[in-house]
Amino acid sequence: MRIPTHSELAQSVRSLSFNEWLALLLVLAPAILEVAYIRFFGVNVVSWDQWDFVPYIEKMFQHNLSLSELFSQHNDHRLFFPRIVMLALAYISNYNNLYEMYFSSALTFLALALIFSMYKSDFGTSAKMLMAFIPVSFLMFNLKQYGNILWGFQLQVYMSVIGFIISIYLLDRSYKFNIKFLLAVFGGILASYSFANGLAVWPAGLFFILISGKEKIMAAFWSFFGLMTATLYFINWVRPVSNPSTFFILEHPLKGLLYFACNIGSPLGLIIPVASGIGLILIAILFIEVIILAKCDLVAKNAKWLSFILFSLLSSFAMAVFRSGFGIQQALVSRYITITSLAIIGIYLLALSIYNMNSKNKMHRSMMAIILIILFFGLTSGYMYGLIEGPSFSVSRMDDAYHLKTYRLQPDNNLAGLYPDPKIVRQRAPILERYGLNVFAEGYDNMNSSNDLLTDRFYNMHNINNTIQQSVSRYKIMLRGVNKLFV
Secondary structure (H helix, E strand, C coil), rough: HHHHHHHHHHHHHCCCHHHHHHHHHHHHHHHHHHHHHHHCCCCCCCCCHHHHHHHHHHHHHCCCCCCHHHHEEECECCCCCHHHHHHHHHHHHHHHHHHHHHHHHHHHHHHHHHHHHHHHHHHHEEEHHHHHHHHHHHHHHCHHHHHHCCCHHHHHHHHHHHHHHHHHHHHHCCCCCCCCHHHHHHHHHHHHHHHHHHHHHHHHHHHHHHHCCCCCHHHHHHHHHHHHHHHHCCCCCCCCCCCCCCHHHHHHHHHHHHHHHHHHHCCCCCCCCHHHHHHHHHHHHHHHHHHHHHHHHCCCCCHHHHHHHHHHHHHHHHHHHHHHHHHHHHHHHHHHHHHHHHHHHHHHHHHHHHHHCCCCCCHHHHHHHHHHHHHHHHHHHHHHHHHHHHHHHHHHHHHHHHHHCCCCCCCCHHHHCCCCHHHHHHHHHHHHCCCCEEEEECCCCHHHHCCHHHHHHHHHHHHHHHHHHHHHHHHHHHHHHHHHHCC
């Protein structure tokens, strides 16, 4: 493939119309907003599960870290690849957690670029189609997932998602057993050993290979690698004792179904009835889409978007089985949105494909209108939610940073904000202090003192948030009452 010259690139940039420039700016806007979001609200402090990672850092500095330890289980997950990345970032940054946050944001941008490349092959790059891609970008960078954006440890979720997208991207471009196929397999391994939900890459990838008409040998080898990956995953795997019973969904099937629907709609709904309603509507639309695609013999052409949906739905189903015992409210947790957004992206792009096929068909137009309305109001509420929660989350983490910096003087109840067991903080904080990491890094105090105005802004925004919450307290009480009806 010929690489375009500088003059050719400049000419192509100059040839963009105003509408194309506007669409491109709107596509990039959510990514820029997320970087600013991290800049304003990200706080460098070790929190919760990151304390379980501190011993790995100590062993790295002592040159005493083994592969088996990197592969060891954390809750339900095998965090092999995330641990390697976090160790590298910790080494070069003195374990500044902001590096992890920006790394996650970079992975999201890479994922968006890969999705756009697949999108371009289906829809082209006209101004109209660039405009149609805007919702995908807003879904990928949805601020409702603030818990992932502002907690560096959650790069595991982003690594799992990018692994899946790499797999589908390369499988789409591979027509035989070749290097692209092997790289797609590596994407599946990356997804699986980054986050437990990533194991869904194997059935989703097999589904893609089969319905897109790839060679049967690809399906056979994909199944083999998937089986080997899953087998290795579950060797010496122990079910976390804190997890609810897996029989809960059998004993309470309606609650399990509600959890499933709520999790599907969670990127666009703030409360259980709204999220579950959106989830059920999206499932209904998906059912109609599949029927239309099958009748028009367009299933193979849209295999990649169907695999996005399958990957996400399998993840939502697994969470309903293993997490619904925690309560339906848990389906709305922001850290799942990074994965569940993929189903909404797939459903939206299927609707766009059907609409482009025959835009005059009333059903096609109605289906597209319903999805766009849901996306508009859902994303608006999600971004507002993230902007409200960001300052509060940041102030809480700033308090944690101060408590960690002065941990010897702090009572246990203050250290409990860093980790449920304050003893762990007292045992492991000296490790960070010894190696000059995180809040104990050289220049940390100077960095904070130079940001007094920014710190004041955090507290001012927190006060504004409290004022807003007080002014709508009755509304929030009503919402909590509605939620309780479904819990």
